[in-house]
Amino acid sequence: MAYTYQNNSTFQSGMPDHIEAEVDLKELVNSILGYKKSIIVVTFVITLFSIYFAYFSDNVYQADLSMEVQGGLVQQSSANDFLTNAMGVKSSLANTIELLKSRYMAQKTLEKIYIGNRYFIKEDYRKIELYKRSPFTVKAEAISQELIGREFTLQPIDEKKFRLKIEDIVVSEGKKNNYDHVHEYGSLISTPYFRFTVNKLGGLDKRDFFFTITPNNMMYTMIQSSLSIGLSDEKSTVLKLMYRDNIPERAQDILQAISETYAEQSVFYNSSSAERTLKFIDEQLKAINEALQNSASNLRDFKSSHILIDLGSKASTVSQTLSQYETQKYEIDLQENTLKHLLDYIKSNKELIGVDMGPVTGSSMAITTLMGKLQEAYTYRSSLSVDFTEKHPSMIKANEQIASLKSALKSTVESALRSIAQRKANVQQIINTQKATFETLPEEEKQLAQLNRSFLVNEKIYEYLLQKRAETSILESATESGVRVIDSALTGDAPIQPHRKVMVIIGLVVGLLIGLLQAFLRFLISNKIHTISDIENNTMIPIYSVLPLFKGKKSLYEEALRVLLTKFEFSSDRPKTIMVTSSVRGEGRTTTALEFAKVIAQSGKKVILLDMDMRSSNVNKKLEIQNQIGMSTLLSGKNTFEEVLQCTDHGVDVVVAGPLPTNPYELMMSQSLKNVLDELMKHYDYILLESPPVGVIADALVLMRICDLSLIVFKADYSKKTFIKNVNRFVDEHELKNVGIILNALELKKIRPWIKKK
Secondary structure, eight states: OOOOOOOOSSOOOSOOTTOOOOOOHHHHHHHHGGGHHHHHHHHHHHHHHHHHHHHHSOOBEEEEEEEEESOOSSOOOOTTOHHHHHHOOOOOHHHHHHHHTSHHHHHHHHTTOOOSOEEEEEETTEEEEOTTTOSEEEEEEEEOGGGTTOEEEEEEOSSSEEEEEEEEEEEETTEEEEEEEEEETTSEEEOSSEEEEEEEOSOOOSSOEEEEOOOGGGTHHHHHHHEEEEESSTTOOEEEEEEEESSHHHHHHHHHHHHHHHHHHHHHHHHHHHHHHHHHHHHHHHHHHHHHHHHHHHHHHHHHHOSOOSOOHHHHHHHHHHHHHHHHHHHHHHHHHHHHHHHHHHHTTOOOTTOOOOSOOSOOHHHHHHHHHHHHHHHHHHHHHTTOOTTSHHHHHHHHHHHHHHHHHHHHHHHHHHHHHHHHHHHHHHHHHHHHHHTTSOHHHHHHHHHHHHHHHHHHHHHHHHHHHHHHHHHHHTOOOSEEEEEEEEEOSSOSBOOHHHHHHHHHHHHHHHHHHHHHHHHHHOOBOOSHHHHHTTOOSOEEEEEEOOSSOOHHHHHHHHHHHHHHHTOTTOOSEEEEEESSTTSSHHHHHHHHHHHHHHTTOOEEEEEOOTTSOOHHHHHTOOOSSSHHHHHTTSSOHHHHOEEOTTSOEEEOOOSOOSOHHHHHHSHHHHHHHHHHTTTOSEEEEEOOOTTTSTHHHHHHHHSSEEEEEEETTTSBHHHHHHHHHHHHHHTOOSEEEEEEEEOHHHHHHHHHHO
16 A cells, blocks of 8 residues: 655755656645535535525516617608608617617606605515505605615504614714604605605505615616617617516516607607698798788789780780799799708708708708708717717717718708709799790780789799698698507516526536635645655655555554565665654654554564654653653663663564753764664664654754664645755755655545556
């Protein structure tokens, strides 16, 4: 069960230049498992924490709602109408998503649903929220900033009274106070810190209830943080709204309120745009109506005062042609004025939200598209301004987009104005030609045709405006949100979070990994000798034996010592005087020397153990024998060998250290010790000398020079690696030969891989 090196007569004690610090995998695993207690503790603690966290984590439910968005918060298009095209295009879904997630939309949603007050009970050490199930409500009129979201305790007393408690109210700088008073349901509770009324809805049992108060308009962060929106498909206009909450009913209510709020805001914007258009048309109708009345009156007056009441065929044709083109010219002028009005707004850097374009037809679709995008960009920037300043990157990007769209729109409007000017010139040329023909008519026919033409032109314009007003009125009355809820808000029966079993398993795995990691780190930074490799990698001094750690039974331990003895017996230069020492006290040199002596005696060899540690005797304590005389009195000549010799029940002869002499070093340097050893070698097969630690005092050095072999004992998980370096330096400085190492108290599982490797 043990392995020993051959006794090399010469060796290099220092750390070799070409030794590779290779760590046997099995040995490494065994070393790390030496920290199994800490691994188990760390794993248990982290697993316990994961169980605690899994138990107390609130269930999270997800409500889903599918919504088709056909237009944004701008008016929808009507066919072949420049105004409605310019003011109503479908918002991009990306901006629609941002609008739905904005604080503006969250605050508008909170106008439809009240979630500021929250009510709780505690069961099995867990807090349970009573959404829409609380037996009482709190109507708050005022609350200090410090108490927003703080937990009040309500303890029912009877059907009429309750106790209200809250701790640590800051009453002045550095001073806090607790509130604990009895109140009646339905009565106003007024303090300098809060003012509210508690109304009872049903029977309250005798357990504690808890509630928090937050102004409803401050709950927008809760909505924003829990709302997520995605596209059902890349090419689809259907949005999927998802809201997560620990209360499934509240998740559904909030999601439904968001969809309704967005639809209402869309209708509001569309209706507002239609109202502005109607106002513009009504103003035009009033002016044209007056002109039409004047034209009709002038025509009647002329016919009543002249005999000619009908036009000739030529005059009739010219009059109709002129009225047709003059009506067309009016429409072109109206369109031109509207575009000039738009261009003035662009050049003056004014926002184009709410600009009345008028009932203009035939405009470029490029202007329609750009106007829609610009209106959408303004709306998007407005939603951002609720949360961000002008210096925020999102606001800067939105402003850059608006500037780019305005520049493109300016160029497009200017191009459209040039095209309208050309059309207007062409129409004017036709009008001028017809007017020249008109001048050739007889005077009375010319006057009658002019009056008749003026009446027809005003009449056609009036009819045109009436038609546009009717279309706009229909559009206003039939205004839709452009939002269609496909699947209403619905929450699954099971929570989506937390996955409690997974959390516990992860906690167990993480705990085990952290436990192993801390063990590995402790192994790396540890300065103690844990394995055989720790010695092999730090010295070239041969390891003569590895003694296993024993608890109770010593069979394996004794077997290792027998193997060591066998090695000595079959060695060509068998050592007779063997010194057993250590690097420091407490490494087991006394026990090792005694047990080795017993093994030698059991093998039938004669052995004697000399306790040379005269400064701190241990052998007599281990054997429980007297120490009045011993090596100190023998070497000083006070006693004879026969007087100091003691025999044990195990067949081992022993000479204890004796009383502490005044000069132990001089005694060891004396010729007396050499004479004693020379005489003992005539009568004993092995002489074991138990020595003081190496390097602590000079006694060990004296003994190492006169002994055949010096065995230095290191104790696993006790001796430090620096002790090996100290021994290396000690051996090198004094040029010592025949030095070996015994590794003591090593766990058996750490020995086996080393044996197989050798």
